[in-house]
Amino acid sequence: MIFLQYGQIDVVDGAFVLIDKTGIRTHIPVGSVACIMLEPGTRVSHAAIKLASTVGTLLVWVGEAGVRLYAAGQPGGARSDRLLYQAKLALDEDLRLKVVRKMFELRFGEAAPSRRSVDQLRGIEGSRVRSTYKMLAKEYGVKWYGRRYDPKDWEAGDVVNQCISAATACLYGITEAAVLAAGYAPAIGFIHTGKPLSFVYDVADIVKFEAVVPKAFEIAARVPTYPDREVRLACRDIFRTTHLLARLIPLIEEVLAAGEIEPPPPPSDAQPIAIPEPESLGDAGHRSS
Incomplete structure (x- = not known):
């Protein structure tokens, strides 16, 4: 690419x-x-x-x-075989759980708790994410009242939420590009479902706390005049210097391979x-x- x-x-x-x-x-x-x-x-x-x-x-x-x-x-x-492969994994509850467990492992660096359903793992993930936000707020000296934002009213959110929203929007852009380039469907997700970008959210969540969310807190701590622009430029530089796109497609393949069915050949x-x-x-x- x-x-x-x-x-x-x-x-x-x-x-x-x-x-x-x-x-x-x-x-x-x-x-x-x-x-x-x-x-x-x-x-x-x-x-x-x-x-x-x-x-x-x-x-x-x-x-x-x-x-x-x-x-x-x-x-x-x-070709349609990659879409069918992805759909087969998502529609079979056992295979889907294997993929979700792999996402959990890659995101948190440890195996997912055993005998947990997708919904239970989603709840554990949400709790850890909230704790991570609190930790980052403390690290960067930012007042934190929770992840609160209105997609239809940008100004309604405080600066840190605006920065986080801008950072994740940037990450979703490059992740969707990777999903499309790899031949998969953005809408067929495993943890997230029912959204046009469900699989994009699944993949992006694995890496978002590595760089873009901490950068959002760092920028928010400076109380910038134009937070969305500063975050966008910072994300641009992060994506270029870390070659994030080059990592995302192998990451997608690794996640789906956890379903343990034969992927389509090239x-x-x-x-x-x-x-x-x-x-x-x-x-x-x-x-x-």
Whole structure:
């Protein structure tokens, strides 16, 4: 997977290229790339969309470093077996519980308590999350009255809740991009259910207390004038420096593998996708993660 920014994406002489403001063309090997993230500052032609669809490369329109996901194109080479695999795990209560237990283990660094249902594990998780919020508030010297926010009224929340909401929104953006790029359905969740992004919430919750939520408390402690902007920029930098997207797809596969049924094989002609360092792709407005 690669990120592209600051340029016109087009097809020139049959090649998929990024053309920067100076006219320099950077060739993108679209046929060997699973997913292209289009960051702000990009324009894409009809010919480029057609070629990406033909070779089965997913195009996703995101904010900087994936802090928002605005839209995703349909990958022309998508197969249904990964969706069916995910659905089978979610619909079988025993398999679902195995996946939820794995999520618990990865999130808290210990095995989930035995003989607990999904609902009971959800309750244990909620209690630990509330304790973690209190601990972070104490660590950063922030007054904490609980996780209180109104999605329809941004100003109703206090600064720390605004910062947390902004941070998790950024994390959900890059996580949804990873779920789509891996060929799974954002709506088919295991802990969370009944929401368009249930699986996104499941995966994001595993990693959110590693960096983005502590950063939200750190920023809230400064009482910024524009908390959502500061958090968004901080998350952008975290995603780039930690290469979070490169971690998320293997994490998704690890979680689903806990269901102990055979995952769908890759296409017979699939090649490993290298995720290069940013500097390795040149300076023509081409960014990778």
